[in-house]
Amino acid sequence: MTRRVRVVEKVLSANDRLAEANRARLDAAGLFAINLLASPGAGKTSLIERTVRALAAEMRLAVIDGDLATQLDADRAAAAGAQAVQINTGGECHLDAVMVRDGLAQLPLEALDLLIVENVGNLVCPTHFQLGTHRSVLVASVPEGDDKPYKYPGSYRGVDALVLNKLDLLPYVPFRVEHFWKGVAALNPQAAKFEVSCQTGAGLTAWLDWLRAGVAEYRTGDRAAEREAA
């Protein structure tokens, strides 16, 4: 098994180099990009639909959708008003930097303000693969249960923001909101935290403001200038 581990490490570091190249392309274009992670069915695509509908009038959005199979999610993002690229991983359990590079090649990066990369629904594997995005966001959902930070610490530890979705189901399932956030705080105290319902639209304002701040930060092109000066 040692040999397998070594080969996988080599693959990972090749991935990291490609992720850096993706980041450089995004920075040069002044395009803020996030990597959206979640279990299957936590509501990544619904959050994207809500986000695109809310922001389409004020900025130019694109979505790169990673799935094992089907074009369903890209179709939903496109219907909401984003430019959308579907990537089928063909069985792979995560997106990697090569797939995102190929997605970026299909988008007019300089003519975009916000790029959302929707990863494969999986709480384990995607956390091991950098994509080059500026922020990672984990979408959790109430019916998954309040024990998830405790049971999947890796994915909760590595993200910049946490969105707890399906708040509208709180009356119908056993879920202790405080217990959930206590687990999050132990792993990742500095992450931005949001409680939303993509079904009703509740709580989305703070999330949208967080995205606007990221877009403003990268739109200036300061990062690209810094990189050239270095």
Added chain:
Amino acid sequence: MTRRVRVVEKVLSANDRLAEANRARLDAAGLFAINLLASPGAGKTSLIERTVRALAAEMRLAVIDGDLATQLDADRAAAAGAQAVQINTGGECHLDAVMVRDGLAQLPLEALDLLIVENVGNLVCPTHFQLGTHRSVLVASVPEGDDKPYKYPGSYRGVDALVLNKLDLLPYVPFRVEHFWKGVAALNPQAAKFEVSCQTGAGLTAWLDWLRAGVAEYRTGDRAAEREAA
């Protein structure tokens, strides 16, 4: 990447050999074993609790619980009345045959009738690793959405039974039951199908009968005798 694929294939076939050895031990003990797969939060542990409580008076049960971290699930299974072994994969996204072999070594196999192996919550990776169990069961849940068979075909294709859980949430989420089962039928028409709510207890009778039939089939020891005669 070709080299990586070859190494992983070698690891998989070593896993398959160990899975066969696990199966031989289970057969020799006359112990029926199932591998329970699902997304995080679909309700595997709740289904185990319901199952153990319902069957504990008529048979001897054990649970091998696979998780990235914590002892939470084994504690729940033990509280319900099963012998329980927790396996922490330490970051691995699936159980493999070695981990199950180590779990089996901690249980009195000849003194058991039903073994439930609870895999890591993940709709992708566990399907690639045989464990040696007699049946694979996928637990899906209503709030995950009715598109899951279409988006995660591999996990729906490879199982012997499908349990659709959280039926009690149907009034509160958009979920077309027919659309879900149509997707399942296209991938896996012969799978046994169950609709349940582990919250209310609805629909569990058919599921329990299916387990009883498996236990009766393997309890006879016919399989072990066949193996010896071959």
